[in-house]
Amino acid sequence: MQYSIIQLKTIYHEDSSYGALSVFEGVNDIPFEIKRIYYICGADDGIKRGMHAHKELKQMMFCPYGEIEIELDDGWSREIVLLDKPSKGLVLMPGLWRNMIWRKKDSVLCVVASEYYSSSDYIRDYDAFLAFVQDGNNNGGL
Ligand code: T46
Numbered sequence: 001m002q003y004s005i006i007q008l009k010t011i012y013h014e015d016s017s018y019g020a021l022s023v024f025e026g027v028n029d030i031p032f033e034i035k036r037i038y039y040i041c042g043a044d045d046g047i048k049r050g051m052h053a054h055k056e057l058k059q060m061m062f063c064p065y066g067e068i069e070i071e072l073d074d075g076w077s078r079e080i081v082l083l084d085k086p087s088k089g090l091v092l093m094p095g096l097w098r099n100m101i102w103r104k105k106d107s108v109l110c111v112v113a114s115e116y117y118s119s120s121d122y123i124r125d126y127d128a129f130l131a132f133v134q135d136g137n138n139n140g141g142l
Contacts, residue, residue: 060089062089
């Protein structure tokens with residue numbers, strides 16, 4: 001499946017009460033230049049979002065606060081990744097159906113993306129998604 005889990009560089013303060021700083025750079029730490037950043041806040045426990053795939057968009061998502069489950073489907077198999085620490089990043093290539101399920105209220109989902117927003121890049125119909133991946137149109141690769 002066309003995804004990878006990455007460890008974001010994290011710098012801890014000598015006094016842990018000061019917290020930790022995590023950082024990544026476009027191209028150097030993730031496989032694309034960053035054109036867009038968005039984040040989702042204020043969702044209740046159990047909320048499910050997503051239910052779509054992207055044709056060309058590459059993304060890296062992380063959860064700086066809380067726990068969010070990411071269900072991934074490439075048209076042949078399904079896998080689940082739990083974003084449960086600020087230093088964990090999930091790189092998604094195109095052609096992956098995704099659901100995001102909030103496992104803790106007010107968890108924050110941050111996403112950096114390789115392209116500007118385009119509604120035409122979304123596939124929101126599951127049968128259309130299966131046709132897209134099975135026709136071999138998904139040529140993104142890690
Ligand atoms: C994704 C997951 C992880 C914009 O106008 N501009 C934007 O850049 C984005 C990301 C969204 N929107 C609008 C489109 C919808 O009217 O915001 C509304 C909510 O978007 P959506 O229902 O697609 O939200 P999610 O949480 O299902 O999906 C979002 C991203 O859209 C998507 O790219 O992979 O987060």
